[in-house]
Amino acid sequence: MFARRIDQLSSSLVRDILAATKRPGMVSFAGGLPAEEALYRPDKLDAGLLANAWQYGETEGEPALRAEIARLGNKLGIACTPAQVLIVNGSQQGIDLVSKLMIDEGTPVLTEAPAYLAALQSFKLFGARFCPVSVGPDGADLAGFERTLADVRMAYLTPTFQNPSGYCYSDAERDAVAAALDRHDALLFEDDPYRALSYDGEAPQPIAGRLKSARWVYQGSFSKTLAPGLRLGFLIVHPDLITPLTRLKQAADLHSNRVSQTIIADLLAKGELEQHVASVLPLYRERRDAMATALQRHLGGHAHWQLPAGGLFFWLKLARSCDTMALMRRALDAGIAVMPGEPFFPNGADASYLRLNFSHASPEQIEQGIARLAQLLNAD
Amino acid sequence: MFARRIDQLSSSLVRDILAATKRPGMVSFAGGLPAEEALYRPDKLDAGLLANAWQYGETEGEPALRAEIARLGNKLGIACTPAQVLIVNGSQQGIDLVSKLMIDEGTPVLTEAPAYLAALQSFKLFGARFCPVSVGPDGADLAGFERTLADVRMAYLTPTFQNPSGYCYSDAERDAVAAALDRHDALLFEDDPYRALSYDGEAPQPIAGRLKSARWVYQGSFSKTLAPGLRLGFLIVHPDLITPLTRLKQAADLHSNRVSQTIIADLLAKGELEQHVASVLPLYRERRDAMATALQRHLGGHAHWQLPAGGLFFWLKLARSCDTMALMRRALDAGIAVMPGEPFFPNGADASYLRLNFSHASPEQIEQGIARLAQLLNAD
Incomplete structure (x- = not known):
């Protein structure tokens, strides 16, 4: 009834987790969302600038x-x-x-x-x-x-x-x-x-x-x-x-x-x-460092990671083998969204990784969220 | 070297003709472009209205x-x-x-x-x-x-x-x-x-x-x-x-x-x-009627058509069998862009049709363009 390729269309984990992160009080380390404070928000959009933006345009771009x-x-x-x-x-x-x-x-x-x-x-x-x-x-x-x-x-x-x-x-x-x-x-x-x-x-x-x-x-x-x-x-x-x-x-x-x-x-x-990027880098650096500190404090014994020199994510290898899909579900119940590592491996695979985004949550939320995540791992 | 489907990617005639219509002085009946005068052009875009438009959004839409x-x-x-x-x-x-x-x-x-x-x-x-x-x-x-x-x-x-x-x-x-x-x-x-x-x-x-x-x-x-x-x-x-x-x-x-x-x-x-549409309908009706008049005046013997009750196009069946792809090229040289009917037929086909858009050109351009088109057909 549908084209064959539709059999390949698994539910997107990312989408489902992002939907869950909309619940009030949720601390999300799951997506790759820029910080709200870092978004470019024009004060006004100039009608003159946009005068030629309304007709059909060129396929290649402006x-x-x-x-x-x-x-x-x-x-x-x-x-x-x-x-x-x-x-x-x-x-x-x-x-x-x-x-x-x-x-x-x-x-x-x-x-x-x-x-x-x-x-x-x-x-x-x-x-x-x-x-x-x-x-x-x-x-x-x-x-x-x-x-x-x-x-x-x-x-x-x-x-x-x-x-x-x-x-x-x-x-x-x-x-x-x-x-x-x-x-x-x-x-x-x-x-x-x-x-x-x-x-x-x-x-x-x-x-x-x-x-x-x-x-x-x-x-x-x-x-x-x-x-x-x-x-x-x-x-x-x-x-x-x-x-x-x-x-x-x-x-x-x-x-x-x-x-x-x-x-x-x-x-x-x-x-x-370039100016905008320069203005937001300190915010991202602060959040990365806040997550590094929280991970060291709460997950030191549970996982290995490296400090990322850029981007938006920490990549944790858990010290013990762990069903991270199940961990993700328990974490959601506890108000923290994390991304299990499994779907990032092309042919399925090693399940003992977590991806943690540090750009969207505040330093305080990062500290609380990592502490709660550590409690879940300790309870294992 | 590419996926097999790329063999199906013929050059888009629409794209090529639209490129040609950018030449100065060209009268275009080829595309399906709204009249410039009919485009919705906001006087200003309110930053308050757009305050929540900058982060990732939902796949389904707002x-x-x-x-x-x-x-x-x-x-x-x-x-x-x-x-x-x-x-x-x-x-x-x-x-x-x-x-x-x-x-x-x-x-x-x-x-x-x-x-x-x-x-x-x-x-x-x-x-x-x-x-x-x-x-x-x-x-x-x-x-x-x-x-x-x-x-x-x-x-x-x-x-x-x-x-x-x-x-x-x-x-x-x-x-x-x-x-x-x-x-x-x-x-x-x-x-x-x-x-x-x-x-x-x-x-x-x-x-x-x-x-x-x-x-x-x-x-x-x-x-x-x-x-x-x-x-x-x-x-x-x-x-x-x-x-x-x-x-x-x-x-x-x-x-x-x-x-x-x-x-x-x-x-x-x-x-x-609805207000915007109501305000532009008279303009489109005027252009449709201008094209109907021009067609009647210049192409009465050459083609059959019906007055379209809506949309943006006249569809002409030429009275004599005609290579409309060749006609299109001669028309471009004469400063008029028209759309041959052939590519609209799923399995190739009857070549003796032309599609003429009436929304983008002014009534004066419509009169001139149809007159020139008639000269080309008379010269055949």
Whole structure:
């Protein structure tokens, strides 16, 4: 009665947990929501600025915004022109479009293990067969990359403050992965939403700009730096890919919202994106450090973790084997939302991880929430 | 190197023609663009109204907007609750989501012949096999519906001021099609973007509300009534469909733009949508009538057409067999953009049609453009 792919549409855990977090009094470490205080909220929206935002627009995006994004890309070492930029409705649409471009039933796709949950869900919907390579606190498994890249059409990577592990590939790892992609001529899909949220100095430049021959898609988003409600992200892509991706975007929704595009193009032109990010970093750093302190105080014996240098998450390996799906449900009953690690592993897997978001709760809520989580683990 | 579906991604004629219409001095009858004068352009966007538009939102859409749209649906005879409403980025995203829900490689889909071009493109991308039923000035082929519905999983219809033919199904035809859908238990996907643009009285109520047992998706859009740049449309769906469609929406882009949703929910609550539409109908009626006059004056011997009671298009059947793709190219050289009829036919077909949009050009441009078109046809 439905298309076969609908069998792959499991209920999204993220969605269900986010729904639960709306209950009053809930402390949420579950989502990847920016702090309310960090959202870009314009005082007023100028009707003059928006005068040309109402008619149908170009599928690729507003020319002024594409030009600004090409400038951003070049600053990051990705040699590109505005013609290589495609504006999308946040990163998730970029994932949908690249899935459509690359994935048939059974197409082998390299992903990190663990990897970004909602990307795995999209790839699976289109029939991907996952070929995972381990990435985590001890680094990226470079031998695994070399071995696995021989068999895949595409590699999906989030090398900078990875979601969920928080890991940031070193310069040497990036060079090695780029060389392996070139050797095997596999397409790189580099998803980079957290780069600007860097708390201890600048992250190494993207892998996309280090490639010599392999084709690539580099993705960025304004959801973490400005406001998710604007639903705006971008792809910068190898010249071979812009035409099919633009046609896929046209078939998906003609073009992206012009009000959001106009607001963001204006901000970028005035240099206000960087100012806004600089103004919110201290808040995020404070919350990260508050969570580090609370974890040390309450979960020292229960789990291992590393201090994330950027992004929005701590990634905890529990010391004892633990059914984290059951733990999550008990935590919800106790008023804390946490994300079990299991769904981040492409082929199911090691259940003894938790992902904890530190950006949305206040330092006081972080202290209380981690203390309650420790009580649950102690009661085990 | 790409997924197999990319072979189905032909260059979009619409896109190429729209690009050509940007040349200075071009008179465009090609697209389906609202008149610039008819676009909803807020004088100012109130920061207070938008205070909650910046964080991540719900996949289904803003609750206030869904409630307003359920009210609209019920007024149109579609018994529904807000829980059956899914907000999308304009109609094209609704088409993408329903394609994903229903279409596998080879799935038989009933479409009108002619049918909306961009829907055909999306269905084809997902592998649909087209089962066309003829619809046009002489009515809908009810025997064709009865015969074809036995073989398909879904029927995609635009019964109200159809694009491209302008045809509006009568009450009796709607009842007959609804009964046939029920008999064959085929899903109805009713696309209804032009309903409000009705120039000679109200259109008959949708087919969706006439069904007794078959499942259905009813789609509306704010692109033609307010502003395409807001990129907002909606689905109202049979209760069985809301969960899988919501999950598909989540995988496609998490949720729709909250700025647009907030603006439109506010307009609907204040009754300003109807006021805005009432204020622009005279302009559209004037342009339709200007095109009718110009066609009569210049193309009386060359073509047949009917006065469209709504929507944005005249559908011309040329009296002599004519390569309208070649005509289109010659017209572009002469500064007029027209849409050849061929791509609107699901399995290729009768080439002797033209679709002419009357909403975007001024009455003076309409007179000049039709006169030039007649010169081209006379020179044949």
